[in-house]
Amino acid sequence: MLRAPGRPDDGLVWATRLYGSERRPTHVPQEQAMTVHFPELARLLKNDQHKVRRVVWEFYRSAIKDLHRLEQAAAANEWPTVRALAWRIQVSCLQVGEHEAAEAAAGLSRAAGECFADAFRQWRPRIVQTLDRAEEFVGRGIAERKSPPDSVGVGSVRH
DSSP, rough: OOOOTOOOSSEEEEEEEEEOOOOEEEEHHHHHHHTTSHHHHHHHTTHHHHHHHHHHHHHHHHHHHHHHHHHHHHHOHHHHHHHHHHHHHHHHHHHTTTTHHHHHHHHHHOOOOOHHHHHHHHHHHHHHHHHHHHHHHHHHHHHHHHTTHHHHHHHHOOO
């Protein structure tokens, strides 16, 4: 999201919405801007910014750890663990309304052995893209408040 160039700070944030295959700029009131990243979750939580940020923070924290554990389990050929962790990531993605990332995790849960490397190269970027968006989303709040939502002293892992 960007502020419109040359426009006064009128409290509006400019975002891009997808209409079919055409992208059109649109403006979003600043108080709703943070929910643009996770619109399905925001609607479910009635656009309560604190709740959305808290749920996305918890999603990010758990999914990033699960993705790292999944990578370690795959390297050790522990396929039942890989399937279980991919399923956890899938469910987490569905809970925040991220269907493409959930589909990617489902793809990983179906792959094992020699097929896993190809599936991982294909599906991991979708999951990482969602995690990057979640990190950016909660990162803005952390910068504003100087700490993660309701989590003093919690460690973090980067992907």
